[in-house]
Amino acid sequence: MLVVEQTTDNTVLAELFEKFGEDSFVVQKSSDGIPTLWLQANKLHEVLRFLKPEYSMLYDLFGIDERLRTNRQGQPDSDFTVVYHLLSLSSNADIRLKLATPESNPEVPTITDVWKNANWYEREAWDMLGIKFTNHPNLYRILLPPTWEGHALRKDHPAxxxxxxxxxxxEAKQAEEQExxxxxxxxxxxxxxxxxxxYMFLNLGPNHPSVHGVFRIALQLDGEVVVDAVPDIGYHHRGAEKMGERQSWPSYMPYTDRIDYLGGVMNNLPYCLSVEKLAGIEVPERAKVIRIMLAELFRISSHLVFYGTFVQDIGQMSPVFYMFADRERLFGIIEAITGGRMHPAWFRIGGVAQDLPNGWEKLVKEFIDSMPARLDHYDKMAMQNSLIKSRTVGIGKYSAEEAIEWGVTGPNLRATGVDWDLRKQRPYAGYDQFEFEVPIAQNGDSYDRAVVRVEEIRQSLRIVRQCLDNMPExxxxxxxxxxxxxxxxxxxxxxxxLIHHFLHTSWGPVIPAGEACIPIEATKGLNSYHLISDGSTTSYRTRIRTPSFPHLQQIPLISRGLMIPDLIAIIASIDFVMADVDR
Amino acid sequence: MSEGMTILFALAVMGGAVGSAAVLTWFERRLLGIWQDRYGPNRLGAFGIGQVAADMLKLLTKHDWVPPFADKWVFIFAPTAIVIVMLLGFAVVPFGPDLHIIDINIGLLFFLGMTSLAVYSVLLGALSSNNKYALLGGLRSAAQMVSYEVFMGLSLIGVVMLTGSFSLQDIVEAQRDGWYFISQFLGLFVFVIAAIAESHRLPFDLPEAEHELTAGFHTEYSGMKFTLFMLGEYLGLILISCMITTLFFGGWLGPWLPPIVWFGIKTFLIICFFILLRAAIPRPRYDQLMSLGWKIMLPLTLINLVVTGAVALWMYGG
Known part of the structure; x- marks a missing residue:
C-alpha cells in the first residue's frame, strides 16, 4: 500500500503566506507539531476554500473558552476561540486554524457552505460555548436539551x-420538557x-431496540419509505469534556474508557499519547507492545459486537450469541491481564498499570488459535447468507468523496475503497513494528462496511500473534x-x-503548558483528545473528537428513498455507540 | 363417540392444545438455547420446566392495561379472536383413526377458513392501538396475509385432488400407499413457507419485526392480552404442524406404535423444524417477501396444480 510520510514541514504555510500575505496570520506554537494559524473572520471562507482541495476533510471543529487561560504567549487576544482542524488524506497532514472572538459578541460566519459536516460541529459549539454561527441553517442546541440555560463548557457554568x-x-416542568x-x-x-x-412522522427512538442506545431519528414517511430523516442526539451526553476540566490528568483515564464503551483501553490510548506528547514522555518498548496488544484485543471485541448485532438487526437470531460467547472468552483474558472487563482504565501516563501476569501467553494463544476457524464458520452463517446479502448489498451507499466530505473515517471510509488507516499512515505508538494488511472494500454499502470489519478482526488477530511472539523485556x-x-x-x-510523590498522588502531576492532539485509528474510526494544558494539575480544555459523531450526521443522506428495514440495516452497519457520539 | 364423550374429548383437546402451547414457550427457548451455545431457562424445576408456571403467574398478575388513546373494546377483542379461531381449527384435526372432535367433509376448508380469520386479530389489534408502529405492523400483516393466503390454499389443492376429498380423515387414509410429501413436495414446500408467513414467526415476522417496529402490531399490548397474542401464535404453530402431519406425512399412520403416538411424534418433529428455521434464517424485507410470494411461490403452486391435475386425470380420470 502507498504510505505517505506525514508532512510536518511547513510548505502549506508558505503557500498560504504567499496567497494571503503573511500579516493575515499569526502562527502559534503547538506541542504536537501541527501547523496552527490564527486568522481573521473575513478571510475564513477564502482560506478554507483555498485549503479544501488539499485538506479535504474537516476533521474537527470546536470552541475554547479562553477567558481564564494564563499561558497564551504569542496568541492573539480571544475570549472564545473557534478551532478548525483539517486533515489531508493525500499528503497525510493536518492544519489547525483558529478564530478569535470577543466575549461581548462571540460570532463567526458558518462554514456549512464549505463543509457539510460543519453543521453539527457548529451546533455543538453553539450549545456548549454560546458561539453564534451566522447564516447557519439550523443553529439549535444539539447535545443539551432545548430548555437548558447557559452554555455548559463556559468556565462560569457549574460543573x-x-x-x-x-x-x-x-408536573408543569415535565410537560414543558416533553413539549x-x-x-x-x-x-x-x-x-x-x-x-x-x-406524511407520517415517526420518532424512531430514543428508545428503540435497533438504535444501539438512546438515539432518536425523526422520520418523514410515505408508507414505509423514508422521505427524510433528522437524527437527534444528546440523550447519552454526560459532559465528558467538562469533567476533563476538573479531574487530574491521570484520574481522567476511567472517563475515557466510557466514551466508546465497546473500545475499552482503546480509548485510553489517544489520551495517553496526547498527555505524553505534552509532558515529553517516552514510553518503553514493552509498554508499547502491551498497549498495542490490548488495544487490538479490544478492536476484536468491539468488531465482534458489531458483527453479532449487525446480523441480528437484519433479523438473524443466532449468530449474535456465538459472537458474544467469543467476546466473553476475550473478556476473560482481559480480566486476567487488567482486572477489568469492559472498562479496565488500564493504561497509565507513560505506560500501563501493571506488568502482564504469569501465563498470559497461554490464554492469548488459545484465543487467537481458536478464532480463525470460528470466523470462517460465521462467514458461512452470516456474510455468505443470501438473505443478508439481499438486505445489505447496495443499501446505504456513499462514495469516497461523500465520505470525506462528511468526515467519515475508519472502516466506514475504507469500505469505499480509500486505503487510509492511521496505523499504517502514521504508525503511532509503535505500529511500525507490525505486519498487517489494511482491508478495504469498494462499494461503500452496508454489506461492504461489514466485510471490512470482519477482515479487520483477522488482521487484529495477526497483530496480537506478533505481540505474543515478540513481547520485549x-x-x-x-x-x-x-x-x-x-x-x-x-x-x-x-x-x-517523597514530596514529589506525595504531590503527584494527591494533586496530580503538573503537565507543561501546551496543546496537543494525536489521532489514532480507534475501533470505529479516528479518535483523538485535543488537550490544552495551562500548566496545571488539570486539563484546561479536553476536546474529544470521536468517529461516530460525523458518522451519524450523514444518516439522512444515505437513507432517503429507502424503507425502514433498510434504515435499520444502515444503522447497524455504521457501527456506533451513543456514548461515542454524545460524550 | 357418544355426544358426551365428544364434549369431553373436545375439552381435552382444548386443554391439551393450550397446555402444549404453554410448554412450547419453554421448550422453544431451551431448544434455541442449545443451538445458540447457551442454556435457556434451566433453573426452575426439572430442566427448567417450572419456568412455564412462573411465566404464567407473571403474565396473569400483570396490570391489565388499556392505553387511554386506544379503541377499548376492539383492543380487548383482538387478542381473544386469535385464540378462539386457532382453537376452533383443532376441531377438525384427526389425532387417530376415530380420534377427532368432528370429521366434516369440508375439514380442510374449515381449517383454512379459521386460520385466515386470524388476520383480523392482528389487524384489529394494530388499528385499535392507535400507535404508529402498530399501524405499520398492521399494514405489513394485511399485505402479507392477503398474498400468502392465496397460495396457502392453492398449495393444498394438489392433496385434495389426489384424495378426491376435503375430509381430513379421508386424506390420511389415502396416504396408506405413500405419504404425500413425496408426490406433493412442491405443495409441501409452498405450504410450509406460507404457514410461517401466516403464523408470522421469524423469518417472516414482519408485522412484529422487533428490530424495525419495536413490537409491531402488539406494541401497546401487555399482561394478559399480550399473553393471548403469544398463545395464539403458539397455538397456530401447533395447529399448522398438526396439519402438515395430516396432509403430507400420513397423519396418524405408522407401524407398531398406537396412531396417536405416531401423530404426536411427527407433529413434534415438525415443530422442532419450525424452531430451527427461526434460529437460522434472517428476515427478508417487506417488498422482498411480497415479490417472493407473487413471483416464485405463486407460479410454483400453479405448476404443482397443473401437474397434479394432469396426473390425477390420467390415473383416475379414464
Missing amino acids: RATELEPFSLN ALRFRPEEWGMQTSKDGTE GPYKSDHKLTSPPPKESTMEDIET
Missing part, C-alpha cells in the same frame, strides 16, 4: 450538581403533506517524573522524592 439548586421535576422534545417538521423545512396526502512504564503513579522506589531515602 457539578452540588453547585446547583437541588433538582426537582414537577420541548416534540419534533416539529417545519423547523427542519419539511413538508407535512404532498398532493393531498399527509523491560519496564512496563516509563520512569519519567510526570508518569502516574509516580516512581516510588527512593521515596523512603530522600525527602525531595
